[in-house]
Amino acid sequence: MLYDSVHQFEPLLPSDAAQSPLLSQAHDLARSALLLAGSAVPGELRCLLRSMTSYYSNRIEGQHTRPFEIEQALRRDFSANRELAARQRLAVAHIETEAVLESRYTGADGVRRLYSLDAVQDIHRELFNRLPTEDLNPDAGPVIAPGILRTREVSVGHHIAPAWQAVPTFLTRWAEVYGNTRRGEAALLALAAAHQRLGWIHPFVDGNGRVMRLHTHTLLAALGYTGGLWSPLRGFARSTDRYYALLAAADESRRGDLDGRGNLSQRALVDWIGYVLSVCQDQVAFMSGLLRLGDMERRIAACLAFEEQTLRSGVRMAALRPLHYLFVTDGALERGEFKQMTGLGERTAGSLLRALLQRGLLVSDTPQGRVRFGLPLHALRFCFPALWPEAEVDDGDTQQGGAEA
Structure with a gap:
């Protein structure tokens, strides 16, 4: 079938009756997500979560990068292996793009602008403009033109994407419907449906899934x-087969008279939206549990005990009080203040502070600047167990032949 008319990808949203149970699910998600988003956490945690999201984005695409390799890439230390280096650059590009987009599209105005052809092209351009020419022109596969809509026909699995000349028309309709959805729970249904229908349009020759x-x-x-504290990408990556199966199912034609009134299956669209809401709820619940502040002091203590007793890295348990303070306040301390809070003598406290900086448990912008809570990969298994399991067995200590979890 040739897709060249916008009625061919209806329904863009399920009927009111079909939306009812989804709205109830979205209500629970919205309430718990807003509560989590207001949590005060160290900025270093948000930075680490960007790396984790990038890792899972690569994994969804089957372009695997290890957490330690992403950490190296962020230091501009790329592999000598050409293919691995390309994946590392893509991971860094995702991290940087995510930060830019979050600052560019904020609040109600940001939501309105995100539902536009311009925004879709902007996301693609922002991501792929960060890559060198050799990464955009691979030996196998199409040449990627950042931000440029495709000018040829494509198919994905069993789905034949709309005629390339009709892509702007489909995107205009996509933006009109989802951009005019009321706020609140309905907006969550809209963004889930918009994700699937954007893939159905397939605006670019390559890079559509990432966009x-x-x-x-x-x-x-x-x-x-x-609040920078969770992303559905982690959940999508941990259920990749289901993610792709439900995306593809929602591409299919209506399954008889009881399957809505549009050209495509309403039942499959409902299943897809329900899956997205469930993934989001799972991620919110998981992160809410990890951020229970009553547990953090115990977790930091476990990390310090391992450093002191097993690694003998120069880190001491005396750092617990100031480290916990930095975590719960998301603040910074003068170096003298930090040392004073340890209760140690000046010389011993100075050695401890240097060891914490060397191990990444403290970070500072300058050699003598204020210090903040740090969250290196090797501390994850203590501070945030199971948050990024792949990183727990791929941290700096393991790479250097140190102790393993």
Whole structure:
């Protein structure tokens, strides 16, 4: 079938009756997500979560990068292996793009602008303009033109995407419907459906999946639901087969007279939206549990005990009080203040502070500047167990032949 008319990708949203249970699910998600988004946490945690989201984005695409390799790439230490270096650069590009998009599209105005052809092209351009020419022109596969809509026909699995000349028309209709959805729970249904229908349009020759997921991630942030503390990409990556199966199912034609009134399956669209809402709720619940402040002091203590007793890294348990303070306040301390809070003598406290900086448990912008809570990969298994399991067995200590979890 040739898709060249916008009625061919209806329904863009399920009927009112079909939306009812989804709205109830979205209500629970919105309430718990807003509560989590208001949490005060160290900025270093948000930075680490960007790396984690980038890791999972690569994993969804089957372009695997190890957490330690992403950490190296952020220091501009790229592999000598050409293919691995390309994946590392893509991971860094995702991290940087995510930060830019979250600052560019904020609040109600950001949500409105995200539902536009310009925004879809902007996301694609922002991501792929960060890559060198050799990464955009691979030996196998199409040449990627950042921000440029496709000018040829494509198919994805069993789905034949709309005629390339009709792509702007489909995107205009996509933006009109989802951009005019009322706020609140209905907006969550809209962003889930928009994710699938954007993939159905397939605006670009390549990079559509990444654009779809960045669009959804940025929308959730603009709606105030994430606070930089969670992303559905982690959940998508941990259920990749289901993610792709439900995406493909929602591409299918209507399954008889009881399956809505549009050209495509309403039942499959409902299943897809329910899946997205469930993934988001799972991620919110998981992160809410990890951020229970009553547990943090115990977790930091476990990390310090391992450093002191097993690694003998120079880190001492005396750092617990100031480190916990920095975590719960998301603040910074003068170096003298930090040393005073340890209760140690000046010389011993100075050695401890240097060891904490060397191990990444403290970070500072300058050699003598204020210090903040740090969260290196090797501390994850203590501070945030199971947050990024792949990083727990791929941290700096393991790479250097140190102790393993």
